[in-house]
Amino acid sequence: MFSQTTEYALRAMACLAMRPDHLTSAVTLAEQTKVPANYLAKVLQQLAGAGLIDGRRGVGGGYKLARRADHIKLLDVIGAVAPVKRIETCPLGLTNHGKNLCPLHRKTDMAAAAVIEIFGNTTLSDLLTDPEAPKPLCDTNATQQLTVHGRIVG
């Protein structure tokens, strides 16, 4: 249902939310999110374009969230790469339908509304604060530290 790009954008943002005060390099992000580096670069560009992340080039550069994790909804992330839209008027432009959607488009709109509710009510911060759940992208429950090839990265 969701595109690969959407899944990758969510992974990247969850990864950055774990270290909100640090720049995380593209290499580290790619390893942690298991996203091909070239593909991730395009996703990061879209996230930066949407004002969700800040990037710094060069040695010691990388990416960080542009605002606090509890101020970024998952819906914001999805919206940066593949927005979920309610259906306001007949997509076929049928004049007598207008805002009175037919049952087909009413169902499609219901599905969009359900998805918007689920992702609009969850922030990046919410993903990290459930003590019972495994941390996103981390192959351990015990730590939020990022490791690459077994090394803890700053």
Add this chain to the structure above:
Amino acid sequence: MFSQTTEYALRAMACLAMRPDHLTSAVTLAEQTKVPANYLAKVLQQLAGAGLIDGRRGVGGGYKLARRADHIKLLDVIGAVAPVKRIETCPLGLTNHGKNLCPLHRKTDMAAAAVIEIFGNTTLSDLLTDPEAPKPLCDTNATQQLTVHGRIVG
């Protein structure tokens, strides 16, 4: 959220459901659904491949539903072109997550479950039986007859 292909497949199936006992030509389908003919041809191929429609080539040929409209769920249609899948195990293959999804993938799975419920509980027949709602794809509430350029088509 849903691909253009999914939207077009749903339109085509709703259109065929209105005349379940007749073959509808590809030209008529394209006009009624407002889908470019080349694009629609590919969508029809996928729907036929999934066993949802039968086609007959040549003069007088066209397409019809392969089974009754009340036996085809919208989810079947979506499944033929872009299946909505629940997330059963960690998409990153993290060994300690396994079936215990992290909050990110739990939310994504919740969204998939909501969509599956909405489209899994609705048949093509349900789209046509609400007397209060406009008929899908028809620019009139009063008739289920298909018209092309003002002519009623058989």
